[in-house]
Amino acid sequence: MRIRLDIAYDGTHFRGWARQPGLRTVQETLETALARVVGGSPRLVVAGRTDAGVHASDQVAHVDLDEAQSERMLARHARPSAAPQTPEDRAHALAARITGVLGAYSDVAVTGSRLAPEGFDARFSAVWRRYEYRIADTVSGYDPLERNRTTTVRVALDETAMDAAARALIGLHDFAAYCKPREEATTIRTLLEFDWHRDAAGVLVANVKADAFCHSMVRALVGACVAVGEGRLGLDDVVDIRDARERVPEVKVLAARGLTLTEVGYPADELLAQRAEQTRARRALD
Numbered sequence: 001m002r003i004r005l006d007i008a009y010d011g012t013h014f015r016g017w018a019r020q021p022g023l024r025t026v027q028e029t030l031e032t033a034l035a036r037v038v039g040g041s042p043r044l045v046v047a048g049r050t051d052a053g054v055h056a057s058d059q060v061a062h063v064d065l066d067e068a069q070s071e072r073m074l075a076r077h078a079r080p081s082a083a084p085q086t087p088e089d090r091a092h093a094l095a096a097r098i099t100g101v102l103g104a105y106s107d108v109a110v111t112g113s114r115l116a117p118e119g120f121d122a123r124f125s126a127v128w129r130r131y132e133y134r135i136a137d138t139v140s141g142y143d144p145l146e147r148n149r150t151t152t153v154r155v156a157l158d159e160t161a162m163d164a165a166a167r168a169l170i171g172l173h174d175f176a177a178y179c180k181p182r183e184e185a186t187t188i189r190t191l192l193e194f195d196w197h198r199d200a201a202g203v204l205v206a207n208v209k210a211d212a213f214c215h216s217m218v219r220a221l222v223g224a225c226v227a228v229g230e231g232r233l234g235l236d237d238v239v240d241i242r243d244a245r246e247r248v249p250e251v252k253v254l255a256a257r258g259l260t261l262t263e264v265g266y267p268a269d270e271l272l273a274q275r276a277e278q279t280r281a282r283r284a285l286d
Helices: 027-038 066-075 087-102 157-168 216-230 235-244 269-283
Strands: 002-009 044-046 054-064 106-114 128-136 170-173 190-198 204-210 257-267
Touching: 002 027, 002 087, 027 066, 027 087, 027 106, 054 106, 066 087, 106 128, 128 216, 157 204, 157 216, 157 257, 170 235, 170 257, 190 216, 204 216, 216 235, 216 257
Parallel strands: 054 257
Antiparallel strands: 002 054, 002 106, 044 054, 128 204, 128 257, 170 190, 190 204
8 A cells, every 4th residue: 555645844853854863854753653653664755855954835755555554553543443444544544643643743744645546656756846945134024933934134135136037047957056966966957937026024935846956956046046136146147157067156055944845746647657667767867
C-alpha cells in the first residue's frame, strides 16, 4: 500500500528535511511517529528536500506500507467494530494516527493522507514546485508575530524594480550563478514563474515556481532581486550574472526563515508513472 501524505511544518527548529545523525529533522520526526503507528522502519520519499530553517505549507511525501503495518495501525488505534476496512479508509486514517503521536501543537503536521494513485512517486512524478519568500522592509514594518517566516530588510525596497528583475529571469537557463555548487549536479532549470507583490500588510512576497530547484536557488534569486530593490544592481545585471554562470558577491543568499514551500504540481493520474520514468532517466543523465 502506497500512501500519499500532505505535510506542513515550521522549519525554525529543524535542520532541514533529510535525516542527519544526531540532528532533529522533519524526516526523522515523521518517520519516528510513523514507526510508532505502523511498526517497522517506514521510510518517506519527499517531493523536495528543504534546507535548515525552511518551512512548508504543502509538502508532499509517500510511504509504502506492507499488510502487517496496515493491520497494526488499525489494531492499535481503533476499536475493531469501528476500524476502517478498505484500503482507502486505512490511508485516510493514517494522518489522524500520526497527529495523535505528534501532539496537538507540534511544529510538523500531516494535513492529509490518501491512497496514492497507480504510478505515483512523490519525488519523481512531480512536474513543478512552488515557493514563496516573504520580506519585511521599512515600508511594511516589522511584525514580531511573523518573525519566524519573514526576513527583515532595514531599507525601503522598490517592488516594481524587483518584479521586473524577477520576470527577466524566467525560462530555461543554466542557473549556476544562483546555486550553491554540488559535484556532478546540473544547474539547468526551467523557471516557470517569478514575480513580486506586496500583501495586505505591505510585506513583499515572491512567487517562485520551477520544474525543480538546485541548492539555495530560490534564496539566491531573491537576494539578487533585493539588490535590485536597493539600487545596488540594475535590471540587466541579474540577467548578465545568470548568463555568466558564475557566483558573484553582489548576490547574497538570504535567510532561510523567509522561505516556504507552498505547492507541488503533479500530472493527471494516468501520466504519473510516465512522468516518474522520464524524471529518473533525466536524473541519471545529470
